[in-house]
Every structure is written in structure tokens, then in C-alpha cells.
Amino acid sequence: MPAVTTEQVESRVVEVLASFGPDADQITRDSTFEELDIDSLDLVELAQIVEDEYGVVLKGEDMKELKTVGDATDLIVSRADA
């Protein structure tokens, strides 16, 4: 698996989240899932996509700690590099 950049992952995360409902241009690195109306069901779907595309497994306890788009991006990048 080639190393991924934070920019690549963040742009993919934003794209996926936008498909769940919020407008892409309102999603920033600092956006919280709460303000984007992204709930636990959405995050499970995000985790499935992440696992499929980056081979990174995000479990329920990982997801509970995530509050912002940046949190999710950083976690995925750190696991992908590991």
C-alpha cells in the first residue's frame, strides 16, 4: 500500500461526507460531525469505505473519539502509514 497524504485523505473524507448530506463547501477540517449532522450510522459507512480503500480498520471505539473531519483524517493517515 503506497503511503497516502493528509491532503488526499482529507479530500476523500470530505467527498464521502458530502455524499451523506452536507454541502461539500461547508465541510472544513475543523467541522464537527455534530454540526454537519453526521451521526454514528454515517461514521460506520465512512469506516467501511476507508477500510475498502485504504485497508485501515476503524473500530467502534476509534470512531467514538472522533469529533472533527480533521480527527478522522489524521487517524486514517496515521494508521495507513503504520
Add this chain to the structure above:
Amino acid sequence: MPKRRVVITGIGAVTPLGVGARPLHERWASGVVGIADGAGTCAEFDPSEHLSVKEVRRLDRFAQFALAAAGEALTQAGWGEEIPYDPLRVGCVIATGIGGQNTVEAQLDVLREKGPKMVSPLGIPMYMPNAGAAAVSMKYGLQGQTYGVVSACSGGANAIGSALRMIQYGDADAAVAGGSESTLTDFAFACFRAMQALSPTGVSRPFDARRDGFVMGEGAGVLVLEEAEAARARGARMLGEVAGYGATADAYHLTAPEPSGGPAARAIELALADAGLDAGEIDYVNAHGTSTQLNDAAETAALKRALGDAQAKRIPISSTKSTIGHLLGAAGAVEAVATVETLRTRIIPPTLGYEVPDPELDLDYVPGEARPLILTNGHPPSAISNSFAFGGHNVTLVIRGAES
């Protein structure tokens, strides 16, 4: 405790004739058939016109129909951002025959192609049969009794009956009730075809001698029901009244109706008694009329038993399934919507495709063209709407038109 009266203040529909309660009745009355290639598809329904991105993504097509129809009905009822009742006293009952069949099939594909870990967390909330009721309750903040009803092709009528009862007996002051269905998949067609229930010719012609099975359709119908005094007090426009409800079961056969029509007749009698009406006060029957040999014969027998031969022959009878096919769990609700419009406009749409009388079926099935509804006694007109189902469920609603 005397029963409270329950009025209809809003109606909505998504059907193969278009989006809206008016197009349903107007197009049917003008002779349009919404069936093509053996199915009644809601081709005009674009979910993005009615729902947010999130709603579209999280709702199976059947629940999308329910939400769109509820939106139309609630807009007509004049319910704005603020519900005009205590939300805890507003119920929501939406039936379906099958539930989220499209979702089940899509997620089965995921399971087989990508394995269990990739099955969507939205699978269950999208295919559960109560998804329509849940979606409507959540969107509009309805916090009273909320559930789905499951009784196959009688579901929509059972939902309206259940909502009627909760208002009649004071458990709720208002309710949103209806039915919704979307099962036009290869799998569902194969299942119904295997039962020999579907028309091999793809033509819905209820009561006609050549009828050879039903044509499956999809869609939803939703009504807003309110306790009559409360509706009057808030100045609501009343479209009609759900005056009576009766339900029985055949306890006879998995799919075939009890041929004498006895239990079905009893449902009609119970609904008339609930409404305080006799057969002589009924101006129209919206038949279940599926276009199967067995249903149309048993329904004719039931109408004669319940209404008496003379009244059964006097009252015009037509089947909405002649224009949109059989909407399964949505049928009873969509047909109730069509009946409300029939009573409001005083125009009885015909049983389309009915040309060759069956010598055994000798009632007035309104062949050919729409005709004016003639009032029997100067009062607001009243109608019966029948729904019967696989499993032997018989449901009759009595709907009364508004004072003109």
C-alpha cells in the same frame, strides 16, 4: 364514552399517475392508465424534488414515497412548522405489505460480492417495515402512537382504521395515516408470478370476464386525520370524514379469498355500523377489485351479502387498480385518497378496461367513462372502500364527503 368524529384535512399520493392526490383522481377519471409493460411504476417521482440528500440516501424508495405523500397531505392540512396539536397526541401509522425490498436486494448483493463487513449499517433501518412511519414521525415531530401495519394488501386500510380508532377513543387528537409500497423488483415479480397471481397479459381489468390476474404497482397514499371539533376550532378545511372501519379475517386459505364472501361481508357491515349508516345511504363503492378471478368474484359476493342484492346493484362500483394496478400495502390508502377525491368532486372514475361482462358478476362496475356521483338522500355522499389481502384479511372503510 361516545366515539369522537374524525375528519380528513389533508391527502397526498404518489402513484403511477403522478405525484399528487389530484392527478390520481383527475387522470383516472379521464381514462388514463398508469400501467406500462405490466407494471405501475411511479415514473414521474424524482425523490430529490421532495426530499433532502440525507433523506434520499437513508430511505428505501417505499419510505421516500411515504414521506412525499405525507408532505403533500400535511401541506394541504395547513400544518406548518408548528404542529397544531400537542405532538404527543398526534399518531402516525403507515402500512406496507413488504417493506424495503429494494434495500434487501441491494444489501444481499453487497453481502455476496464484498462480504458481511461491507453490508450497510443503513440496511435494517431502510428495510424495516416501519421505516415509513418512522420517517414521517421524525420529519414532522409526531410523537404519539407511531408504528407500521403489516397485513399485506389490506395494510393501508388497516393503518387508516387504526388511526381512526386512536382518535375516536381519545388516545390521540390527530394522526397521519396511510400506506406505502415499492416492490417492482425481478425477485418480487418472480415470486408473485410463481403464485400465478400476476396477469400474464399485463392488463388490469377488474370484474371483466377476461381478467387474468393483478398488475403490480408502487406508490403511497397518506391522509391527515383530526378530531372533528379540534379541526373545526382551528378553522381547518375539511375534505371529508373517516366515518367507519370494520375488519375481519377469513381463516380460510393462505391466498384464496373465502368464496362466499361471508367474512368480507361482515367487515363491510361492521364499517357501516361504525359509521351509523345503512346500505341505502352509500353512494359509491371503491372496490378492492384486483382483476384476479377469485377476488373479483368473492368481493361481488361479499357486497351482495352485506348490502343486499338491490342496493348492491344500485351502487356504482369502480376499481382504482384498473388505472394504477395493485399497490399492495399502499393500495388501501391510495384508494381511500381516490375515494375522498371522488366524494369531493362528485365524479366517479370508471373501471378502466372493463368491456366484457362476466355473467356471474352482475353489479354496476362503472364501465367506459366517469360519471357524476348522484346523492342518494341530499346528505354529503358516503362511500365504502374495500381492501382484502393474502392471509385472509378483510378491511372496509366508510368515508363521508364534506358538506358542500
